[in-house]
Amino acid sequence: MRKLAISAVFLFCSMVVALGQDSSLAAPRGISYNIKKKISKSKDRLVIDFCLMNAIIKKDGGITVPDNFKVSGFSRGINVYFMYDLVLDKKKKNPHFSIAPGIGFASENYYFKSFGVSWHHDSITRFYPLGDSISSKKSKLNMTYLDIPIEFRFRSTPNKKTGWSWKLAAGFKFGFLIGSKWKYKGESLDNSGENVTFKDIKVANMNKLRYGVYLRGGYGMFNLFAYYSLSNSFVANKGPGMKPIVFGLSINGL
Numbered sequence: 001m002r003k004l005a006i007s008a009v010f011l012f013c014s015m016v017v018a019l020g021q022d023s024s025l026a027a028p029r030g031i032s033y034n035i036k037k038k039i040s041k042s043k044d045r046l047v048i049d050f051c052l053m054n055a056i057i058k059k060d061g062g063i064t065v066p067d068n069f070k071v072s073g074f075s076r077g078i079n080v081y082f083m084y085d086l087v088l089d090k091k092k093k094n095p096h097f098s099i100a101p102g103i104g105f106a107s108e109n110y111y112f113k114s115f116g117v118s119w120h121h122d123s124i125t126r127f128y129p130l131g132d133s134i135s136s137k138k139s140k141l142n143m144t145y146l147d148i149p150i151e152f153r154f155r156s157t158p159n160k161k162t163g164w165s166w167k168l169a170a171g172f173k174f175g176f177l178i179g180s181k182w183k184y185k186g187e188s189l190d191n192s193g194e195n196v197t198f199k200d201i202k203v204a205n206m207n208k209l210r211y212g213v214y215l216r217g218g219y220g221m222f223n224l225f226a227y228y229s230l231s232n233s234f235v236a237n238k239g240p241g242m243k244p245i246v247f248g249l250s251i252n253g254l
Contacts, residue, residue: 047252049079049225053108055233058241064126065240072111075140077246079106081149098153106145106175108244113139116189117182119204125239136186141203143233145175145210164220167253173227174211205238207231216250223250 053075059067081104087095112127113136119125130136151171158165180203188194214227227246234240 045083045085045253047079047081047083047102047104047250049081049246049248049250051077051079051108051246051248053077053110054245054247055110056243056245060241062126062128064124064234066115066127066129068129069112069115069127072113075110077106077108079147080104081147083149083151083252085153096155096157098155099150100153100169101148101150103146103148106147108143108145108246109140110142111138111140113137115139116184117141117200117203123238125203125205125234127240130186130189133191134187134189136184138183138185140183142179142181142183143177143206144179146178147173147175149173149214151214151216162220166217166219167223168217169215171214171216172211173214174209177206177208177210180206205235207233207235212244214246216252218250221251221253223252224248225250 052073053071054073055071057065057069057071059065059069061067081102083100083102085098085100088097088099089095114130115127116130116139117125118128130139149171150173151169153167153169156166179201181199181201182203183197183199185197186195188196210229210231210233212227212229212231214225216223216225218224225246225248227244229244231243233242233244
């Protein structure tokens with residue numbers, strides 16, 4: 001996740017420099033003049049979301065989730081999306097409404113220090129307590145998605161000095177799971193007392209497709225957003241009942 005965050009910040013800075021040098025960013029060849037004009041007016045090509053992760057988790061007494069299971073309040077993630085802002089009103093110089101499809105990546109991390117994840121010797125994926133005899137420093141579940149968002153946007157008239165606007169967006173996105181892993185750091189799970197660090201990849205019984213709704217609003221490049229997953233992270237009856245809820249800071253446009 002750290003490498004992805006560094007790459008996202010570098011990409012964002014590069015985009016800011018590029019747009020600062022040329023406000024009419026060149027569009028791909030072979031498309032109509034009207035589409036080029038719409039693309040060149042867009043100031044929301046790159047969207048970076050810094051996320052705080054949580055989830056609605058169905059407790060079932062330990063079948064898949066213990067009753068005392070809790071996700072850390074500082075679970076976190078990052079989204080990096082490339083968007084095309086297409087105005088809906090062709091006549092206005094500063095149109096207020098637009099639609100923006102996009103594509104990008106999302107990395108989500110859920111921390112639960114006193115619990116582990118098991119699936120290798122069972123047909124069901126479970127969260128289980130590590131027990132008082134094991135001292136853990138980190139236990140987290142990571143999922144990485146290729147996301148395809150699409151959103152409907154409203155922008156106020158830009159400020160004459162800064163060019164910034166008040167913005168509100170309502171959107172829907174669906175994504176494809178491209179990676180998952182459980183990472184653990186702490187005392188060995190066999191009670192040997194040895195300190196270990198390991199990653200167990202390809203967590204079983206995770207849904208390959210996810211989808212959900214979100215809202216984003218703010219002023220200029222700084223926005224707040226909220227996302228709710230309509231789909232479960234795991235296959236029904238084969239893993240924990242877990243629907244992510246995400247809040248955070250979104251940086252987009254200039």
